[in-house]
Amino acid sequence: MFYILLKRKALTFKNRLAALRGWQLAKNLAFLSVGLVMLLALYGGFQRLLNYLEGVQVIGPMLSWKLTSMVLLITFSMVIVSSIIISMTTLYYSSDLKFLFSCPINLRVLFLDKAFETVFYSSWTLLLAVFPYIIALGRVKQLEPGFYFSYIFAIVPFVLLAGSFGILFSMLVMYLFPSSKTRDITWLMGSLSVSFVYVAFRFTKPEKLLRPDALEIVAQYINYLQSPTAPYLPSWWVTKAMVSYCAGNWGAFFSYAGLLLAAACAVYALMYYLSGFIYMEGFSGAQTAPKFRGKPRLLAEQKLALKYAGSRDLLTCCWKDRLLLARDARYWSQAILIVALIVVYLFSIRQLPLDTQDLKSFVSFLNIGVAGFVMAAIGLRFTFPAISLEGNNYWILKAAPVTTVRIMKEKLLITLAPSLVIGAVLITFSNHLLSADRFISVLSTCTIVIAAFVISVMGIGLGALFPDFRVENIHQLESSYGGFIYMACAMGYLSLVVGIQAWPVQMHFAERFGRFHPWDWRGIALCAVAYMILNAAAVVIPWKLGLANLEKHEI
Amino acid sequence: MIKIENLTKTFGAFKAVDNLSLDIAAGEIFGFLGPNGAGKTTTVKILSGIMKPASGRVLVGGYDIVESPLEAKKILAYIPDEPFVYPKLTGFEFLRFIGDLYCVPYGEQAARIPQLLDIFELSAAGGELLEAYSHGMKQKLLIAGVLLRKPKALLFDEPTVGLDPKSIKRFKNLLLNIAKNGAAVFMCTHILDMAEKLCTSVGIIYRGSLIAKGTVAEIKNMAPGGPGRSLEEIFLELTE
Numbered sequence: 010m011f012y013i014l015l016k017r018k019a020l021t022f023k024n025r026l027a028a029l030r031g032w033q034l035a036k037n038l039a040f041l042s043v044g045l046v047m048l049l050a051l052y053g054g055f056q057r058l059l060n061y062l063e064g065v066q067v068i069g070p071m072l073s074w075k076l077t078s079m080v081l082l083i084t085f086s087m088v089i090v091s092s093i094i095i096s097m098t099t100l101y102y103s104s105d106l107k108f109l110f111s112c113p114i115n116l117r118v119l120f121l122d123k124a125f126e127t128v129f130y131s132s133w134t135l136l137l138a139v140f141p142y143i144i145a146l147g148r149v150k151q152l153e154p155g156f157y158f159s160y161i162f163a164i165v166p167f168v169l170l171a172g173s174f175g176i177l178f179s180m181l182v183m184y185l186f187p188s189s190k191t192r193d194i195t196w197l198m199g200s201l202s203v204s205f206v207y208v209a210f211r212f213t214k215p216e217k218l219l220r221p222d223a224l225e226i227v228a229q230y231i232n233y234l235q236s237p238t239a240p241y242l243p244s245w246w247v248t249k250a251m252v253s254y255c256a257g258n259w260g261a262f263f264s265y266a267g268l269l270l271a272a273a274c275a276v277y278a279l280m281y282y283l284s285g286f287i288y289m290e291g292f293s294g295a296q297t298a299p300k301f302r303g304k305p306r307l308l309a310e311q312k313l314a315l316k317y318a319g320s321r322d323l324l325t326c327c328w329k330d331r332l333l334l335a336r337d338a339r340y341w342s343q344a345i346l347i348v349a350l351i352v353v354y355l356f357s358i359r360q361l362p363l364d365t366q367d368l369k370s371f372v373s374f375l376n377i378g379v380a381g382f383v384m385a386a387i388g389l390r391f392t393f394p395a396i397s398l399e400g401n402n403y404w405i406l407k408a409a410p411v412t413t414v415r416i417m418k419e420k421l422l423i424t425l426a427p428s429l430v431i432g433a434v435l436i437t438f439s440n441h442l443l444s445a446d447r448f449i450s451v452l453s454t455c456t457i458v459i460a461a462f463v464i465s466v467m468g469i470g471l472g473a474l475f476p477d478f479r480v481e482n483i484h485q486l487e488s489s490y491g492g493f494i495y496m497a498c499a500m501g502y503l504s505l506v507v508g509i510q511a512w513p514v515q516m517h518f519a520e521r522f523g524r525f526h527p528w529d530w531r532g533i534a535l536c537a538v539a540y541m542i543l544n545a546a547a548v549v550i551p552w553k554l555g556l557a558n559l560e561k562h563e564i
Numbered sequence: 565m566i567k568i569e570n571l572t573k574t575f576g577a578f579k580a581v582d583n584l585s586l587d588i589a590a591g592e593i594f595g596f597l598g599p600n601g602a603g604k605t606t607t608v609k610i611l612s613g614i615m616k617p618a619s620g621r622v623l624v625g626g627y628d629i630v631e632s633p634l635e636a637k638k639i640l641a642y643i644p645d646e647p648f649v650y651p652k653l654t655g656f657e658f659l660r661f662i663g664d665l666y667c668v669p670y671g672e673q674a675a676r677i678p679q680l681l682d683i684f685e686l687s688a689a690g691g692e693l694l695e696a697y698s699h700g701m702k703q704k705l706l707i708a709g710v711l712l713r714k715p716k717a718l719l720f721d722e723p724t725v726g727l728d729p730k731s732i733k734r735f736k737n738l739l740l741n742i743a744k745n746g747a748a749v750f751m752c753t754h755i756l757d758m759a760e761k762l763c764t765s766v767g768i769i770y771r772g773s774l775i776a777k778g779t780v781a782e783i784k785n786m787a788p789g790g791p792g793r794s795l796e797e798i799f800l801e802l803t804e
Contacts, residue, residue: 189695311670325664329650336652336693401648407614409665410637563615 010114014122036490043493052141059149073146074252080142081244084135085171086206091131092175094199094342097192099127100179100288101295110292120284124277128172136168152255159254163247163266166273170243173276180280184287187294193338200342204349211353243269322411326419330395334423339483343390351435354383358439366444367521373445374514377453378507380435381460384428385499392428392468393495394486395420396559397477404564413560417469417552425465432461448517456506463547464499470551471495473559502547509539565590565717565748566611571620573606580606582772583620588765590716593739593749595763597756599803603772604752605645608721611750612642624717638666641715645722645752647702651695655686655705658694662709673712680708684731699726707735711742718742720751724758736762760795770803 029037062072100123109119147156182191246265253261310328314321334340358376363369396417399406406416436457440450475491486492513536519527566588573581581603588594598604609615611622613629613636622629627636649658656677663673681687684704694702703726710718724732739762743749753759759766760780768776768783776783780795 307670311664314664315670321664321667325661328664329653329661332657333650333652401646402650404614404642404644404648405650405662405665408612408637408640408642410634411665412634561616564609 010118011121014114014118018126040490040493048137048141051138052145055142055145056149059145063149070150073149074248077142077146077251078245078248080139081167081247082242083210084139085167085242085244087135087203088132088168088171089174090199090203090206091135092127092172093178093202094175094196095131096124096127096172096175096179097183097195099123099130100176101183101292102192106292116288117281117285120288121277121281124172124176124280127176128169131172131175132168136164150255156251156254159262159266160247160251163250163269166269167243167247169273170269170276173273173280177276177280180284180287180291183291183294187291188297189295192295196338196342197345200345204345207349208352211356243272322409322415323419323422326406326411326416327423330419330423340391343483347387347390347431350383350386351431354379354435355438355442359442361443363443366446367518369443370446370449370521371514371518373440373443373449373453374510375507376436376439376443377456377460377510378503380432380439380453380457381464381503381506382500383435384432384457384461385464385496385503387431388424388428388464388468388499389487389492389496390483392420392424392465393472393492394480394483395424395469396472396555397480397486398483400478400480403478407564413473414556417473417556417559420472421465421469424468425462428465429458429461432457446521449514452510452514456510459544460503460506463502463544466548467498467502467551468495470553470555471498473555474551476559476562478564498547498551502543505543506540509536509543512536565592565625566594566750567623568607568611569621569623571607571610571622572618573603573610573615574618579772581610581617581769584769584772584774585620586767586774586777588717588748588750590746590748591743592765593743593751593763595759595766596750596752596769597754597759597766597799598752598769602769602803604769605721607769608642608719608750608752612640612719613637614642639716640719641710641713641717642719643703643706643710643721643723645725647699647706647726649694649697649702649705651693653694654691655681655694655697655701656690658705659709659712663712666713668713676712680711683734684708700728700731703727704731707738711738715747717748718750720749720753722752722754724753724755756794756796756799766795768799768802775802 059073059076062076063069065072100120103123103126106123143157143160146152179195182195246269250262250265250269253259253265308328310324310331314324317324361372363372433454436453439445440453445453471491471494475489475494477486477489477491480486480489513533516527516529516532566586568584568586571581571584572579584603584607586594596604596607606615610617611624611629613633616630624636625639627639629636629640650661653661659677659680660673662668663670663677668676678687678690681690684707686701686704686708689697689701694705697705703723707723724735727735736758739749739751743764751759751763763780765777765779766783767774776786776798778786783795783798784793
């Protein structure tokens with residue numbers, strides 16, 4: 010039976026590949042190429058880093074293994090968190106479950122199928138990101154191909170063990186509290202954990218590991234390097250297995266690899282046994298909707314519509330989206346992650362080792378690009394998906410007497426406010442932390458406010474150009490072709506903004522350094538015109554293209 | 565009220581609707597019959613304005629659905645075959661959303677929404693999120709949404725799927741009342757018995773083309789077996 014279940018997945022995958030033709034095939038190949046380029050870039054970065062570490066006298070090899078154990082520990086934690094979030098959907102809410110539960114399939118076999126699906130979805134991206142690191146490690150340490158096989162041998166039980174945490178957690182929680190509200194709470198807990206791990210990791214200042222001044226107390230440092238990183242966790246066992254393999258210590262290698270394998274088998278045997286008793290209970294509970302009682306009251310937008318009757322359609326869509334956003338736990342999880350991102354961002358700004366006032370002001374200027382990137386990344390989660398997340402319900406708006414342009418304007422209105430607030434907070438606090446001078450502060454603040462508007466318009470426009478009303482979650486949209494185009498356009502726009510403003514900023518610094526007649530007003534006028542043209546193009550082109558596409562889009 | 569002129573819709577080389585012409589007067593209930601994949605849903609989607617025709621045109625209350633979509637949609641109501649609704653709105657909020665979209669005055673909404681919820685036995689669930697509603701409850705809510713705004717032309721695509729017998733009976737009575745009050749109804753259905761008893765006229769579409777049109781009696785007379793046969797028998801014979 011398990012074979013039949015696996016076969017259906019293989020067939021789905023095969024048919025999906027076979028269906029790729031023409032534009033779809035070209036799109037996917039382009040996506041694949043970009044992915045490969047990114048992996049190559051990662052490989053280049055890791056190789057440089059590991060080369061540097063290996064080159065450190067005496068402790069070089071220890072440093073690189075220490076880093077490897079840390080990388081594996083982070084991977085382990087991330088797979089656990091992902092599996093907590095993903096297992097809820099795969100085990101209890103995937104669209105094929107109702108059909109599968111109605112089939113004469115052994116409950117435990119069905120559970121096992123969904124458990125492996127969970128492990129796959131929660132680990133494949135992380136494993137892909139770690140892959141260039143392992144290749145670089147093998148190359149830097151000049152290891153034979155057998156090293157990679159030993160890695161694969163150890164990493165399979167490693168991810169199975171990491172994934173089992175989430176699966177077991179979801180299964181027990183759904184058994185004890187069988188309700189769809191449990192899913193929302195779990196998602197929130199998952200996001201909180203990711204945020205916590207992220208912020209905590211940054212606050213430990215990992216850059217100190219690589220700074221030469223950290224090598225002052227050598228003995229203490231060597232002691233730290235030799236100590237195990239979480240010795241009771243599988244990440245350490247994988248590291249030890251790899252170290253043993255490299256040293257040709259077969260006994261230690263097989264004992265650590267065997268430990269991993271035995272632990273994975275034991276955990277999955279336990280879950281297999283438990284699932285027979287508790288999986289059905291949780292699945293049954295997941296079908297029940299949470300109790301909710303909305304109160305019929307006149308909403309703020311409706312009160313406004315009484316005054317501005319011409320905007321009633323816009324205000325109606327606004328209150329609908331506001332209620333949907335407030336009640337959907339997926340958005341809260343995203344909001345928690347964004348707060349963590351902002352905290353880490355500001356902390357990193359504070360930690361920058363900048364000595365002079367001029368350097369601080371210069372970094373404040375460059376910060377426009379970084380703050381813009383953060384805004385674009387947030388836009389990828391909120392603004393770009395706004396149109397597509399109407400989903401199957403889009404027919405309601407399409408059949409209603411509302412124009413497409415009004416729908417797009419409403420989505421812009423809803424997403425612009427948070428984007429503006431986040432941009433303003435980032436740039437104001439960064440400027441304050443960096444003690445930027447007045448010219449740079451005013452320039453960067455105005456630029457970010459304008460960029461917030463432009464990036465939001467771009468997000469809605471490109472979201473309308475690449476709508477996908479069949480997606481079930483934001484992540485599918487983020488990683489879509491349209492999402493990639495949006496990020497590329499936003500990055501291109503920000504690079505050009507920084508490029509155009511570099512000239513006036515150069516004049517400003519020339520004045521600070523006391524150069525005579527630093528301001529070239531013709532140059533300033535040229536930059537201003539170029540800046541206006543850029544903004545107009547970045548707003549008008551995606552908006553018009555998106556509008557034209559959405560108007561002719563058929564459901 | 566609904567006028568379809570030489571309507572054609574193609575998907576690549578496939579003709580889903582081929583040169584369809586129909587005229588549905590105010591007060592008429594028109595049953596649109598046909599086997600699966602005949603072009604019923606495509607037709608009703610074009611009539612509702614959510615799909616564009618390849619050629620031909622559709623007039624609703626004199627407004628071209630492509631040229632003047634807003635004017636046409638203001639007097640038009642559409643219920644699709646699958647009742648997709650916003651899962652995180654309550655039943656009450658959804659009706660209010662529909663009322664606001666179609667500019668039903670707030671006072672009228674406040675008075676009529678509780679009445680409609682009561683008629684469709686949804687009062688107890690009115691404050692619950694729609695994710696908790698069954699298929700039939702969502703279908704009833706959509707019908708309530710249509711009644712809230714008193715449209716002049718109504719498009720239904722398999723409206724009774726998922727409804728319990730009591731709700732089907734109530735729906736039929738509502739449909740007769742709506743037509744009596746002067747609205748035109750265009751209804752796609754597979755339930756031939758309902759079409760026979762309820763519709764003032766029917767059309768049969770097969771592979772995109774209209775193969776029969778008229779009152780049930782006229783269609784029975786047209787068929788080779790004569791008026792003694794049921795609509796079901798004639799339908800099966802024509803679409804074989």
